[in-house]
Amino acid sequence: MPTVNEAAWILEPKSNLKVLPALYSTPLQDEIVIKNQAFAIQPLDAKIRSQAYIDVPYPFILGNGVAGIIEELGSLVTRFQKGDRVVSDTPTYQRKQSKYGGWQRYVVGTESTTAKIPPNTTFEDAAAIPFALLTAVAALHLHLGMDKPNTNRNGKVLIWSASGSVGGYAVQYAASVGYEIVATASPQKFDYVRKLGATEVLDYKDAQIVSKLKQLGPYDFVMTASGDDKGANAISEVLQPSGGRFASTRPKSEGMNLADNVSLIYDFFSTATQKAENRSFTSWWYRDYLPTALAGGVTPTPLEKRPGGLCKIQEACSDVLEGRSSKKLVLNPQND
Ligand SMILES: NC(=O)c1ccc[n+]([C@@H]2O[C@H](COP(=O)([O-])OP(=O)(O)OC[C@H]3O[C@@H](n4cnc5c(N)ncnc54)[C@H](OP(=O)(O)O)[C@@H]3O)[C@@H](O)[C@H]2O)c1
Structure with a gap:
């Protein structure tokens, strides 16, 4: 039948x-x-x-x-x-x-x-x-060049909006590589984000957020998981005076006012394994990283x-x- x-x-x-x-x-x-x-x-x-x-x-x-x-x-x-x-x-x-x-x-x-x-x-x-985890790892590893787990001993990473799905996995991935993580979230999610591996968590609505993040920097890698205009603009200021780049889950929009020396890296990160040019990443992802993550390697x-x-x-x-x-x-x- x-x-x-x-x-x-x-x-x-x-x-x-x-x-x-x-x-x-x-x-x-x-x-x-x-x-x-x-x-x-x-x-x-x-x-x-x-x-x-x-x-x-x-x-x-x-x-x-x-x-x-x-x-x-x-x-x-x-x-x-x-x-x-x-x-x-x-x-x-x-x-x-x-x-x-x-x-x-x-x-x-x-x-x-x-x-x-x-x-x-x-x-x-x-x-x-997998979808949110792949988004975070593709953004940090494939697009920003962060290495694979257990390969680093020092350096700092900023994850803006770390309490959601993508942000939470970005914190966990960067921590697993060996970075110290500074994150932003709503105050009621601070403990959750610390448990995921962030050492400092700040309220993204704090009027002093830019100066506080600057004091805690500089950062080797920066990502916004919310991808919103305010977050992108704040990141652009945090990256001054030298500038730099950051990954964003959402594309550049009219409401963003990024400095000339700052670039926003956006892609459909969640589709990274569908692209022929990522063949070696894709093989690592499905044969090694994802099964380990699913077996308890990530929260x-x-x-x-x-x-x-x-x-x-x-x-x-x-x-x-x-x-x-x-x-x-x-x-x-x-x-x-
Ligand atoms: N480019 C890609 O490949 C890709 C892939 C997956 C997702 N995305 C996009 O990424 C975004 C996040 O997805 P997700 O699955 O992680 O969503 P999610 O689990 O719902 O998390 C969203 C988080 O955003 C935070 N948030 C809400 N408003 C905010 C604001 N104004 N400023 C800063 N943070 C704010 C909230 O944190 P608090 O509770 O702490 O406020 C919430 O935890 C969505 O827009 C989604 O469409 C893109």
Whole structure:
């Protein structure tokens, strides 16, 4: 009997999601089919759903990262077997094909962007961690040139807005490399950010934030995880008089007033492993770093399991965009 698949479809730009049947796609040579057990709602997915933030062909299935059980393997796949528990970053927004969309019961992934889930790690944690962790590590390591874990003994890093998902992983990665971390966050999150590895945490709303951060510097690496205008402008001042560069989760905007000697480095950091030029990083990521991180190497962003499966994605997206949850929202598409 053919496998029955179902998805939360977006039929036209910015329209409400509809749960409808979807094709079960057999895998191409280097592909795998995953019986999807968990996916996290990322701000990116939510923005594409409600704002058509990235151009995709409609009707379409959104979502680009899933955790589940391998159902079927392509003929050239060697690293996995049917029944393996895996986490996969799928090329939904690069190849723009619905078979890769995470918001369905059976998802197609590629062998090169898939990792085994360690035995004691839940599907929910495995689904929630990689996107934000990859964003932080790609920004710091690939774009700013920070080295790999346990390779450094001195130096300082500034992480602006360290209490969220990306910021929290940026703190942990930089600390694991060996840097001293200065961070900003809301005061109620200071203890949490210290536990992640920051030695100093300051309130980003403090009127004296620039002078305080300057006193604690200089910094070898700087990143803003919120990517907002105020943070970028403050960083530009902190970097004076010599200037420098910093990574930002959001692109340069009109509200930013950066000094001429300061450059903002922006990319879709979360898609780093989909790019051919990052082949060696990608191999390290899925074979080494990510499995270690999932096995307890990082403290996960707190997550919330949302019941209701595919039918509840839209509500979860609104909660993410409107800031109604400080946790990563994770759903299981096999649930009704
Ligand atoms: N470029 C990429 O590849 C990429 C990838 C992933 C995410 N992103 C973007 O990165 C951003 C963060 O994503 P996330 O998943 O880490 O979100 P998140 O977990 O919701 O964290 C957002 C954090 O931002 C802080 N914040 C809110 N307003 C702020 C402000 N005005 N100034 C400074 N900090 C503020 C909050 O910290 P407090 O509670 O301490 O105030 C919150 O913890 C989003 O805009 C997302 O779209 C980009």
